[in-house]
Amino acid sequence: MKNRPSRFNLDSGFRAHHAQLIAGSSREKWLTALVVGAMAALALFALLRLEFSFAQLGTGMVQLGTFMSLMVPPSPGTQFNSLLEALAETVAIAFLGTLLAAIISFPLCLLAARNTTVNQLVRWITRRSSDTIRGVDTLIWALIWINVVGLGPFAGVLAIMTADIGSFTKLYSEAIEAVERKAGEGVLSTGGSRLHEIRFGIIPQVLPV
Amino acid sequence: MSSLVRLPPGQVAVLSAGYRAEQAAKTRSTVLGLFVLLLLVLTAGYVAEVDLVKFWANFDQLTNYFVRILHLANGELVITDPAEWFWGWERWLDLLGETLLIAYLGTLLGAIGAFLLCFAATSNLAVNPAQRFFARRLLEFFRTVPDLVYALFFVVAFGLGPVPGVLALMLSSVGALGKLFAEVVENIDMKPVEGAISTGATRWQAIRYAVVPQVLSNFASYALLRFEINVRSASVMGFVGAGGIGQDLLEAIRGFHYPDVSAILLLIILTVVAIDLVTERIRHRLISLEHGK
Numbered sequence: 294m295k296n297r298p299s300r301f302n303l304d305s306g307f308r309a310h311h312a313q314l315i316a317g318s319s320r321e322k323w324l325t326a327l328v329v330g331a332m333a334a335l336a337l338f339a340l341l342r343l344e345f346s347f348a349q350l351g352t353g354m355v356q357l358g359t360f361m362s363l364m365v366p367p368s369p370g371t372q373f374n375s376l377l378e379a380l381a382e383t384v385a386i387a388f389l390g391t392l393l394a395a396i397i398s399f400p401l402c403l404l405a406a407r408n409t410t411v412n413q414l415v416r417w418i419t420r421r422s423s424d425t426i427r428g429v430d431t432l433i434w435a436l437i438w439i440n441v442v443g444l445g446p447f448a449g450v451l452a453i454m455t456a457d458i459g460s461f462t463k464l465y466s467e468a469i470e471a472v473e474r475k476a477g478e479g480v481l482s483t484g485g486s487r488l489h490e491i492r493f494g495i496i497p498q499v500l501p502v
Numbered sequence: 503m504s505s506l507v508r509l510p511p512g513q514v515a516v517l518s519a520g521y522r523a524e525q526a527a528k529t530r531s532t533v534l535g536l537f538v539l540l541l542l543v544l545t546a547g548y549v550a551e552v553d554l555v556k557f558w559a560n561f562d563q564l565t566n567y568f569v570r571i572l573h574l575a576n577g578e579l580v581i582t583d584p585a586e587w588f589w590g591w592e593r594w595l596d597l598l599g600e601t602l603l604i605a606y607l608g609t610l611l612g613a614i615g616a617f618l619l620c621f622a623a624t625s626n627l628a629v630n631p632a633q634r635f636f637a638r639r640l641l642e643f644f645r646t647v648p649d650l651v652y653a654l655f656f657v658v659a660f661g662l663g664p665v666p667g668v669l670a671l672m673l674s675s676v677g678a679l680g681k682l683f684a685e686v687v688e689n690i691d692m693k694p695v696e697g698a699i700s701t702g703a704t705r706w707q708a709i710r711y712a713v714v715p716q717v718l719s720n721f722a723s724y725a726l727l728r729f730e731i732n733v734r735s736a737s738v739m740g741f742v743g744a745g746g747i748g749q750d751l752l753e754a755i756r757g758f759h760y761p762d763v764s765a766i767l768l769l770i771i772l773t774v775v776a777i778d779l780v781t782e783r784i785r786h787r788l789i790s791l792e793h794g795k
């Protein structure tokens with residue numbers, strides 16, 4: 294490395310001329326150090342507050358190892374059929390929950406998007422309710438729905454539906470806000486109503502999303 | 503009189519027949535698609551024991567439930583006596599703080615792990631296809647198992663408390679972020695990397711000086727998005743004994759302490775919404791930083 298001749302004379306003029314570029318701005322350096330330092334400090338605080346201990350991690354790893362070795366080889370025993378049934382149930386819950394959520398959140402997302410909503414108040418209410426729904430985890434919704442339809446997979450369908458309505462409304466409305474305005478304007482210019490604009494000018498653009 | 507140029511009738515007939523055939527084919531495929539969908543829905547409905555009669559009959563239970571969680575034990579609305587409603591606020595706020603710390607630590611460790619793994623999983627920076635294959639399968643494995651299942655395992659191994667919650671969130675975050683990070687890295691401009699390598703840089707030096715500056719703001723943005731998701735997940739980690747506010751919430755729901763349920767839910771919702779707003783602002787700034795360059 295050392296005896297390879299340098300093609301450019303970096304040592305004298307070049308380095309001095311671009312000293313500032315090579316060193317970088319000190320403000321940026323301080324900022325980076327500050328952010329990283331704050332994150333590390335918070336992480337350290339979290340480790341202390343949550344009572345992480347190496348002894349616990351060590352014994353836990355050993356436990357986990359024995360636990361894992363007990364799981365190998367996998368053998369369903371006599372329960373293979375009931376496992377398959379439960380798997381089918383899981384797929385059915387996911388499918389129905391997502392489908393229902395997509396159908397229900399469709400009109401809601403139109404109300405939540407800036408360019409299709411009826412008025413600002415409706416938009417605000419729709420957005421805040423979808424925020425609220427998203428704030429509650431799917432599992433909590435499942436516990437609430439169990440009160441209504443009893444134990445069983447149906448409560449799971451409803452829980453996934455509820456949780457997904459919240460996220461779909463947000464995602465879809467963001468997609469609608471990002472569409473090209475020209476198509477809608479074209480529909481309006483031929484004498485179409487607001488609903489026509491939404492149906493023929495906006496929906497074809499967002500349907501694949 | 504008409505200035506319109508009309509096609510000869512024979513040609514019109516051919517064209518309109520073609521148009522009708524196209525239309526019919528489209529209608530047929532739509533009807534077929536709807537039919538298959540209907541069949542799937544009915545099967546899924548049967549398997550998932552969907553019972554619409556029970557649903558309509560008991561629907562008032564849902565509204566009832568919300569009415570009940572908004573009333574105190576003495577029958578008054580919760581707002582009439584906030585002190586009674588939030589009787590356990592000190593404990594709850596403490597647990598909420600714990601929940602946030604679990605989510606933070608899980609996201610941070612997960613992002614670090616994802617950072618270390620993601621380069622091996624890309625098609626442009628992996629050392630060889632075997633490494634890429636293993637890195638991708640590993641990330642997939644981390645992603646497939648839900649974090650609550652990891653938490654259940656870890657509670658058995660590490661004991662009750664926030665530690666298994668952090669580890670569970672860490673693993674699922676490594677899986678999810680690793681995939682997203684790898685996709686970001688696959689979309690970079692390779693010229694700086696070639697430049698760095700041509701000057702004799704090692705693999706990690708090239709990553710440090712040619713890749714990281716291109717992807718850092720995207721990585722940070724995805725990590726913040728994951729933090730939002732992890733805050734939600736951390737709020738139910740207590741359901742399986744893995745720390746945070748979930749345990750108190752589960753006890754309140756199971757024990758029918760209705761006003762407690764609404765108080766804890768309100769605290770969780772407010773926290774999640776606040777975190778969402780803050781991280782969204784930071785992410786938008788990061789994204790505009792990206793575009794400003």
